[in-house]
Amino acid sequence: MIDVRNVTVRFGDAVAVADVSLHVRPGESFGLVGESGSGKSTILRTAVGLTSDWSGEITIDGYDAKSTPTRELAQRVQMVFQDPYASLHPRFTVGRAIAEPMRIQKMAGIEERVDELLRLIGLDASFRSRYPHELSGGQRQRVAIARALALQPKVLLLDEPTSALDVSVQAEILNLLEDLRAELDLTFLIVSHNLAVISHMCDRLMVMQDSRAVEVLTREQLRAREFSSPYTRKLLEAA
Amino acid sequence: MSAAPLVSIENLRIAFERDAGPVEAVRGVSFEFGRERLGIVGESGSGKSLTARALMGVLPGHARLSVDRMEFDGIDLTRVSTRTRRKLRGERMGMILQDPKFSLNPVLRVGTQIVESIRIGDPRVSRRAARLKALETLEAVQIRNPERVFKQYPHEVSGGMGQRVMIAMMVVRQPALLIADEPTSALDVTVQDQVMSILDEAVGERGMGLMLISHDLRLVSRFCDRVIIMYAGRVLETLPAGKLAEAQHPYTRGLIACMPSVDGPPGRLPVLRRDPEWLTS
Ligand SMILES: Nc1ncnc2c1ncn2[C@@H]1O[C@H](COP(=O)(O)OP(=O)(O)OP(=O)(O)O)[C@@H](O)[C@H]1O
Numbered sequence: 321m322i323d324v325r326n327v328t329v330r331f332g333d334a335v336a337v338a339d340v341s342l343h344v345r346p347g348e349s350f351g352l353v354g355e356s357g358s359g360k361s362t363i364l365r366t367a368v369g370l371t372s373d374w375s376g377e378i379t380i381d382g383y384d385a386k387s388t389p390t391r392e393l394a395q396r397v398q399m400v401f402q403d404p405y406a407s408l409h410p411r412f413t414v415g416r417a418i419a420e421p422m423r424i425q426k427m428a429g430i431e432e433r434v435d436e437l438l439r440l441i442g443l444d445a446s447f448r449s450r451y452p453h454e455l456s457g458g459q460r461q462r463v464a465i466a467r468a469l470a471l472q473p474k475v476l477l478l479d480e481p482t483s484a485l486d487v488s489v490q491a492e493i494l495n496l497l498e499d500l501r502a503e504l505d506l507t508f509l510i511v512s513h514n515l516a517v518i519s520h521m522c523d524r525l526m527v528m529q530d531s532r533a534v535e536v537l538t539r540e541q542l543r544a545r546e547f548s549s550p551y552t553r554k555l556l557e558a559a
Numbered sequence: 560m561s562a563a564p565l566v567s568i569e570n571l572r573i574a575f576e577r578d579a580g581p582v583e584a585v586r587g588v589s590f591e592f593g594r595e596r597l598g599i600v601g602e603s604g605s606g607k608s609l610t611a612r613a614l615m616g617v618l619p620g621h622a623r624l625s626v627d628r629m630e631f632d633g634i635d636l637t638r639v640s641t642r643t644r645r646k647l648r649g650e651r652m653g654m655i656l657q658d659p660k661f662s663l664n665p666v667l668r669v670g671t672q673i674v675e676s677i678r679i680g681d682p683r684v685s686r687r688a689a690r691l692k693a694l695e696t697l698e699a700v701q702i703r704n705p706e707r708v709f710k711q712y713p714h715e716v717s718g719g720m721g722q723r724v725m726i727a728m729m730v731v732r733q734p735a736l737l738i739a740d741e742p743t744s745a746l747d748v749t750v751q752d753q754v755m756s757i758l759d760e761a762v763g764e765r766g767m768g769l770m771l772i773s774h775d776l777r778l779v780s781r782f783c784d785r786v787i788i789m790y791a792g793r794v795l796e797t798l799p800a801g802k803l804a805e806a807q808h809p810y811t812r813g814l815i816a817c818m819p820s821v822d823g824p825p826g827r828l829p830v831l832r833r834d835p836e837w838l839t840s
Pocket residue numbers: 331334335336355356357358359360361362363402714715716717718719720745
C-alpha cells in the first residue's frame with residue numbers, strides 16, 4: 321500500500337533521509353520511531369509531496385507520489401502534522417478548516433459531515449465557530465485529525481498524533497483510529513517517540529537514527545526484545 | 560522552602576465571551592510553589608496553559624481575568640505596570656510555550672535567537688562569548704550538529720529539535736521562574752532524560768522554580784516534587800509526585816489506567832468515564 325524505495329532527501333548539502341526503503345501492506349499499521357532529527361517527519365512529508373529535492377521512488381496505493389497531481393493524491397493519502405498549529409490556517413474557523421478539503425474536492429453533504437467528524441473526535445458543535453488560537457493544544461490536534469479523516473483517505477500518515485494529548489484523550493483517539501482502520505480498511509504510517517503507543521498500534525516498526533533505517537521489527541520482536549541494534553536496545557530500556 | 564513562596568495564586572478565574580454568554584475556562588485555581596519542581600497534569604482543555612499564561616501576563620486580549628491574589632517573589636502581579644511585567648518576563652520569568660515553532664521568531668536564525676537570549680539574561684556577555692555559550696547549550700540538549708542548527712531557521716529544524724532549542728534559549732537566561740508547557744512531548748525517553756537533567760540542575764544549583772506542564776505521567780512522577788491535577792478549570796488534587804500511583808481521585812486513577820504500555824494487552828485501551836460530579840466536588 322505504501323512503498324518507499326531507496327529514498328534520499330536533501331536540504332541543500334544536508335542529507336535528511338539517506339537511502340531509506342520501507343513497505344507497508346494494505347490494512348497494516350506501521351510505526352516509525354527513532355532519534356529526534358533522524359528524518360521521520362521528512363519521510364512523511366516527502367510522501368505527500370512537501371519536499372522537492374529527493375530521489376528514489378514512493379508509491380501510495382499504486383499512485384506515484386512524484387507524478388500524481390496533489391489533488392488526486394489527497395483523496396488517497398492524508399497527513400496529520402506533528403505541529404497542529406502550523407497545519408491549521410489561523411484565519412479559518414474549526415468548521416471551515418475541516419470542510420476545506422471537502423470543498424476543494426466538491427463533495428456533497430459537507431455540513432453534516434463536519435458535525436459527524438467533530439462528534440467523532442469528541443468536540444461538541446460549539447467548536448465549529450472557534451479559531452485555532454482559541455483552542456487548547458490537544459483540541460487543535462483533534463481538529464487536525466478530523467480534517468485528515470474528512471476525505472476518507474485509504475492511507476493516513478500520522479506524525480506524533482497523540483503527543484499533545486492527555487492520556488485519557490490519547491486512549492480515545494487511539495481506539496478511534498483502530499476502529500476506523502478496521503471499519504474502513506485503512507493503512508497507517510505512524511511516527512511516535514512513544515514506544516508504548518507504537519507497540520499498541522503497530523504490527524511492525526522501523527527504527528531510524530541519523531537519517532538512516534536501523535532495523536525493522538515486528539510487534540512480537542519488539543515485545544520479546546529481539547533487536548539487533550544497540551540503539552533500539554537503548555531506546556527501549558529507557559522506556 | 561523559605562518563608563515566602565516564589566509564586567502564589569489565589570482564586571484565579573479566566574473567562575471568554577461566547578455567543579451564549581461568558582464561559583469560564585479557569586474556575587478558581589489556587590496554589591503556591593517555591594524553588595521546587597511543580598508538575599501540572601490534567602485533561603486537555605482543563606486550563607493548564609491558560610493558568611501559566613496568566614502568571615506570565617500573556618493572556619489573549621479578549622480573555623477576562625479575575626484573581627484574588629497573584630504574586631511572584633513578593634511582587635503583586637495584579638498591580639504592576641505592563642512595563643514592569645514585560646521587564647519581569649525578559650529577566651526573571653521564562654516560559655517555554657506548548658508550540659515551540661510558534662514562539663520562535665520565524666525570520667531569525669536559531670543561533671541568533673539564543674545569543675540574544677543570553678545577552679538579555681546578562682548584557683555584559685560579549686557576542687563572541689555568547690555564541691560559544693549558545694553552541695555549548697545546543698550540545699547540552701543533545702543536538703547532533705550544533706554548528707549547523709545554529710545557522711538554521713525555525714522552520715528548518717525538526718519538532719524535537721525545536722523543543723530543545725526553546726529549552727536551551729530559556730535556560731541560558733537563568734530566570735528565577737521557568738514555566739515549561741509540554742517541553743519534551745516530541746522527545747524519546749533517552750533524550751528527554753538528558754534534557755530534563757539540565758532543568759534539574761537549574762533548580763538545584765540556582766534555586767530556580769520550575770512549573771512543568773505535561774501529559775507524561777511517568778515524566779512528572781519521576782522528575783517533579785509535587786504534582787497538581789487539573790480538570791475542567793479547577794485543581795482536583797495535589798500530590799507528592801512520587802505518590803502519583805497512589806492517587807485517590809477517580810479521575811487521576813482513570814488517567815493512570817488509560818496509559819498504554821510496551822507489553823500491554825492488544826485490543827481497546829481502557830477509557831475514562833467522566834463523572835459530572837468532578838465538575839463541582
Ligand atoms: N525545510 C528544511 N530545511 C532544512 N533542513 C531541514 C528542513 N526540514 C527538516 N530539515 C532537517 O532534516 C533533518 C530531519 O528532520 P525531521 O523533521 O525529518 O526529523 P524527525 O525525525 O521528524 O525529528 P523529530 O522527532 O524531532 O520530529 C533535521 O536535521 C532537520 O533539521
